[in-house]
Amino acid sequence: xxxxxxxxxxxxxxADVRVSPAESIDAAETVAVTGYADRxxxxxxxxxxxxKSPEEVAAFEDCFEMFFAREEFRDRETDSGxxxxxxxxxxxxxxxxxxxxxDGAALAAAMEQAAEQAGANTIRFFSQRGYFTRRTLDQMxxxxxxxxxxxxxxxxxxxxxxxxxxLEQGRSLLLEQGRQYVERQFxxxxxxxxxxxxxxxxxxxxxxxxxQRDFDRMHRLVRRMAKRLAARYSRKRRHSRRGVLDVRRxxxxxxxxxxxxxxxxxxxxxxxxxxxxxxxxxxxxxAAAARFLLLFLYSLNEVIQDLNAYAxxxxxxxxSDILETHEVEEAxxxxxxxxxxxxxxxxxxxxxxxxxxxxxVDRRTTIIILGDGRSNDTDPRIxxxxxxxxxxxxxxxxxxxxxxxxxxxxxxxxxxxxxCQVAKTCNTVMQxxxxxxxxxKSYFRS
Amino acid sequence: MPSEAVEAKLASxxxxxxxxxxxxxxxxxxxxxxxxxxQHLNKPILVEGSAGVGKTELALSTANYLxxxxxxxQCYEGLDESxxxxxxxxxxQLLYTxxxxxxxxxxxxxADGLDGAMDRLHGFGDMFFxxxxxxxxxxxxxxxxxxxxxxxxDEIDKSDEEFEAFLLEILSAFQITIPEIGTxxxxxxxxxxxxxxxxxxxxxALKRRCxxxxxxxxxxxxxEQIVAARVPNxxxxxxxxxxxxxxxxxxxxxxxxxxISETIDWARVLLLLHTGDLNVDTVRNTLxxxxxxxxxxxxxxxxxxxxTRKAVQAAR
Numbered sequence: 001x002x003x004x005x006x007x008x009x010x011x012x013x014x015a016d017v018r019v020s021p022a023e024s025i026d027a028a029e030t031v032a033v034t035g036y037a038d039r040x041x042x043x044x045x046x047x048x049x050x051x052k053s054p055e056e057v058a059a060f061e062d063c064f065e066m067f068f069a070r071e072e073f074r075d076r077e078t079d080s081g082x083x084x085x086x087x088x089x090x091x092x093x094x095x096x097x098x099x100x101x102x103d104g105a106a107l108a109a110a111m112e113q114a115a116e117q118a119g120a121n122t123i124r125f126f127s128q129r130g131y132f133t134r135r136t137l138d139q140m141x142x143x144x145x146x147x148x149x150x151x152x153x154x155x156x157x158x159x160x161x162x163x164x165x166x167l168e169q170g171r172s173l174l175l176e177q178g179r180q181y182v183e184r185q186f187x188x189x190x191x192x193x194x195x196x197x198x199x200x201x202x203x204x205x206x207x208x209x210x211x212q213r214d215f216d217r218m219h220r221l222v223r224r225m226a227k228r229l230a231a232r233y234s235r236k237r238r239h240s241r242r243g244v245l246d247v248r249r250x251x252x253x254x255x256x257x258x259x260x261x262x263x264x265x266x267x268x269x270x271x272x273x274x275x276x277x278x279x280x281x282x283x284x285x286x287a288a289a290a291r292f293l294l295l296f297l298y299s300l301n302e303v304i305q306d307l308n309a310y311a312x313x314x315x316x317x318x319x320s321d322i323l324e325t326h327e328v329e330e331a332x333x334x335x336x337x338x339x340x341x342x343x344x345x346x347x348x349x350x351x352x353x354x355x356x357x358x359x360x361v362d363r364r365t366t367i368i369i370l371g372d373g374r375s376n377d378t379d380p381r382i383x384x385x386x387x388x389x390x391x392x393x394x395x396x397x398x399x400x401x402x403x404x405x406x407x408x409x410x411x412x413x414x415x416x417x418x419x420c421q422v423a424k425t426c427n428t429v430m431q432x433x434x435x436x437x438x439x440x441k442s443y444f445r446s
Numbered sequence: 447m448p449s450e451a452v453e454a455k456l457a458s459x460x461x462x463x464x465x466x467x468x469x470x471x472x473x474x475x476x477x478x479x480x481x482x483x484x485q486h487l488n489k490p491i492l493v494e495g496s497a498g499v500g501k502t503e504l505a506l507s508t509a510n511y512l513x514x515x516x517x518x519x520q521c522y523e524g525l526d527e528s529x530x531x532x533x534x535x536x537x538x539q540l541l542y543t544x545x546x547x548x549x550x551x552x553x554x555x556x557a558d559g560l561d562g563a564m565d566r567l568h569g570f571g572d573m574f575f576x577x578x579x580x581x582x583x584x585x586x587x588x589x590x591x592x593x594x595x596x597x598x599x600d601e602i603d604k605s606d607e608e609f610e611a612f613l614l615e616i617l618s619a620f621q622i623t624i625p626e627i628g629t630x631x632x633x634x635x636x637x638x639x640x641x642x643x644x645x646x647x648x649x650x651a652l653k654r655r656c657x658x659x660x661x662x663x664x665x666x667x668x669x670e671q672i673v674a675a676r677v678p679n680x681x682x683x684x685x686x687x688x689x690x691x692x693x694x695x696x697x698x699x700x701x702x703x704x705x706i707s708e709t710i711d712w713a714r715v716l717l718l719l720h721t722g723d724l725n726v727d728t729v730r731n732t733l734x735x736x737x738x739x740x741x742x743x744x745x746x747x748x749x750x751x752x753x754t755r756k757a758v759q760a761a762r
Contacts, residue, residue: 020654026487033486041459044479048657049487052650054494057660227647248528251536259540 005031007121008067009050011188015063017056023049039068066188095141096148099170107174111181114139120185133182137174145171203430218429219295219328225433226299275364276300276307277392279353281371282336283313283344289400289427290340293370294332296432298323308360311335312349313342318357344374346412347381354384358391365392369420372401373413380412382419389419398426398435449593449634452512456485470675471500471507474668480659481508481637490617490638492602492653495661497643498705500672502600504661505639509596514637517591518598519584521605527612532624533581539574575626585616586630594634602652603645610652618655663705666693672706677713686761687724688713694753695736698746704736711735724758726751 009024019027026049034045043064051060098107115121118135145167152164199221202214249265280297282290294311301307301323311319317339322331361367367388389395397420399406399413406413417423426432455465462478473481484491493501509516519530557563582590588597602610616622617638621631640656642648664672669689673680692709704712712735721728729750737743746753 018650023654026489029487030483033483040475041479044476045483047476048480048483048491048659052653052658054660057658248536251540252534255536255540255543258543 004036008063010121011063011067012050012060014189015059017051017059017063019050026050043068063188066184095145095174096167096170099145099167099174107177110140111136111178115181115185120182121189123182123186124190126186126190129179129182129186132185133175133178136182137178140174140178142171142174145174204428206427215291218292219299221429222292222295222432223299225429226296228433275362276366276368277310277357277360278307278368278370279310279312279316279349280319281313281344281349281369282311282340283371284341285344285374286372286400287341290336291332292429293400294335295328297370298328298331308357310353310357311339312352313339314345314348315339316349316352316356343376344371345378346371346373346375346416347379347384350381350384350388354387361388361392363391363393367392367395369395369397370400371397372399372411373397373406373416374410375412377410380415382415385416385419394421395419396421396435397423398432399423400427401425402427452514452594453485455512456482458482465511466507467675469507469510471503471511472668472672472675473504474661474664477504477659477661480657484637484657487657488620488635490640490656491659492640492642492648492656493659493661494642494644496663496703496705498707499661499663500706501639501641501661502598505596505598505641508637508639512594512596512637514594514596515591516596516598517584517588517636518600520600521602521609523604523606525605525609529583530585530609530612531583531622532586533583534575535579535581539579542574542579572626577627580624580627586622588636588638589616589620589622589630589632591636592633595636597636597638599638599640601643601645602640603642603648607649610649614651614655617652663696663703666690669693669706669709673709673713676710677717680713680717681722683761684716684721684724685713687757688716690760691724691729691753691757692736694757695746698749700737700742700745701739702737702742708736708738724754726754729754 005028006024009019009027012019027046030045030049031042034041036042043061046064047057047060051057094110097103098110115132115136118132118139120132120136123129123132149164149167149171152160152167155161199217202218202221244267246265246267250261250263251259253263253265254261278297278300280290280293282294286293297309297311297319301309301320307320307323308318309320309323310316319335322334322338326334385395397413397416401411401413402425405411406417413423422435422438424431424435426435454461456462459475459478459482462481463473463475466473466478480491483489493504495501505518506516554563554566557566584597588595599613602613619631620635621629623629640652666689669692670685673685673689674682677685689709692704692712696703712732715732715735716724716728719728719732730747733743733746733750737746
């Protein structure tokens with residue numbers, strides 16, 4: 001009885017419900033308590049054990065219905081007292097018999113068994129459906145059936161012809177059912193696995209070469225990443241040098257001195273929220289990556305309170321409001337329309353920032369700059385960069401270009417670099433996550 | 447081991463549903479199943495759902511139904527071991543040192559030398575770090591209830607991650623170690639409920655050790671049963687009307703949807719006002735019971751008459 005449960009867990013994993021080995025042990029124990037007989041009890045009990053969030057509950061329910069809808073056939077078949085059919089290989093005769101007698105349950109059981117032998121539950125790609133359908137049906141004896149039909153057709157006898165006709169009908173029914181069965185296997189075991197594969201691939205693709213049609217998927221990916229980072233870092237304790245007197249611990253430490261407080265203990269933990277200023281280049285030179293840098297900015301804004309976000313090409317504007325009030329589909333085109341795709345001028349942008357928004361930067365602020373540092377041979381205003389660096393806690397520069405390109409042509413990256421605590425190449429989502437993770441980590445450690 | 451009475455009360459899902467309804471908690475099949483599995487696998491239940499769907503109430507009712515003591519721990523930012531597990535009674539310890547100082551001379555008077563005095567002192571054991579000076583906090587209390595208990599760890603999402611990690615040992619082994627005294631292991635593992643409003647994502651390690659129960663906003667039929675159980679004097683027709691109204695309200699785009707506790711409050715208000723049938727004026731005047739944000743009230747305002755008419759019609 002363990003096999004169905006294991007298959008079910010595999011299907012769950014494919015449906016993006018994370019099931020650890022320990023949880024599958026729990027599930028087995030649960031099934032030992034509940035049994036398979038009461039379907040509703042089984043469903044709710046397994047759901048409580050395996051699904052750990054509302055999204056997972058929804059995925060679980062879909063998966064459960066699909067998976068156990070199929071199992072029902074098998075149960076009915078074994079209950080009706082014909083277990084032998086399950087054990088012996090179905091021969092061509094059996095198949096013809098089953099088709100002629102219209103024994104749906106037996107057919108379903110035979111198909112199940114054949115599919116298992118054909119390995120239909122190892123299906124991974126959409127394009128494999130035809131192959132697995134054919135293999136499953138061959139296992140059931142489709143070739144023999146076809147030969148039989150052909151022979152009957154050749155015969156002169158009217159009865160034979162009629163029989164051939166009936167078998168032919170049965171055959172097309174069988175083909176249809178086989179297709180549906182494999183389709184279901186694909187839905188169960190592979191569809192979301194394909195989605196995972198696609199996302200893994202996306203996470204390692206260079207930002208500039210991601211296509212428009214992947215934008216939604218990308219957004220999900222980036223949002224998930226931002227959420228993960230925020231969950232880890234949005235609220236941390238920080239040790240300050242001195243806080244309020246901790247009476248309880250002071251008394252305890254001084255018990256040896258008759259509770260005369262020789263040594264004092266201070267509550268030194270305070271809760272600190274990260275203060276981040278993000279400045280994003282959306283000019284022509286980073287056009288391809290700009291959408292995704294903004295996407296990241298948008299997701300960061302969703303998870304970090306009081307994020308100050310700015311975008312610039314030649315001038316710099318405050319985009320916090322746009323990110324805050326608009327849906328992502330609107331916000332990004334709007335920013336790009338307002339300020340995007342113009343020739344870059346880092347000097348002017350820094351000047352604008354210092355002029356209008358310098359009050360957002362203090363010694364607790366981390367400034368993240370997303371851009372390529374290509375300033376069209378205008379004055380890079382290194383002096384302003386130095387001032388920002390002095391004034392803030394850290395400046396982090398994420399550049400979509402590889403390091404070998406820095407300083408070539410109009411790139412001012414090498415001149416900005418001394419003022420950045422971190423300056424790194426970042427052109428895939430994966431790198432973005434690692435770097436931001438590092439930043440936040442060191443930020444909170446310090 | 448749990449007593450037989452408790453075991454019998456948790457013997458099957460149907461028993462649990464009936465039993466909880468006898469203490470006025472109408473449990474869905476999911477809720478009862480979770481409790482059933484929790485009992486058999488000895489696992490805590492992590493209850494999630496929006497505010498007011500009856501997460502805390504579930505724990506209270508379970509304790510009530512099983513006749514076990516309820517031990518409640520409210521979580522908040524900065525909650526730590528000494529407030530959750532145990533604490534030494536420092537004041538008492540100090541006081542006793544002072545009082546006993548005078549007695550010390552009598553006890554040690556005839557001891558020869560320092561070593562002798564030390565030996566004699568050791569004879570009294572760890573006077574100040576013993577049970578008498580231990581202040582048990584909720585978690586320790588729950589473990590020391592020999593007949594079992596219902597432990598409610600409320601709003602776990604408000605606590606810090608460190609505290610969450612600290613809970614892991616207790617929730618999986620039902621035991622804790624106090625360095626000065628030793629390991630305390632629960633004779634009967636308590637039935638543990640953790641509630642969360644999803645202020646932050648809980649860690650995977652904690653989730654893995656718990657059963658997960660998500661309580662959604664109820665469907666009309668279930669909600670009517672709940673209102674009937676909680677406000678028994680309410681007329682059946684008015685009950686149907688008000689539930690239909692609340693249900694239609696939940697389809698609106700609001701900042702905070704009314705949940706069960708609001709429905710019950712509203713039913714009580716309507717009962718107090720001797721309302722016969724739902725009508726527009728009453729609804730308008732009492733809308734602030736259901737909706738807790740001014741902007742929500744404003745948003746629903748123009749539709750009140752339409753919604754009321756539909757609710758009255760639907761309840762017919």
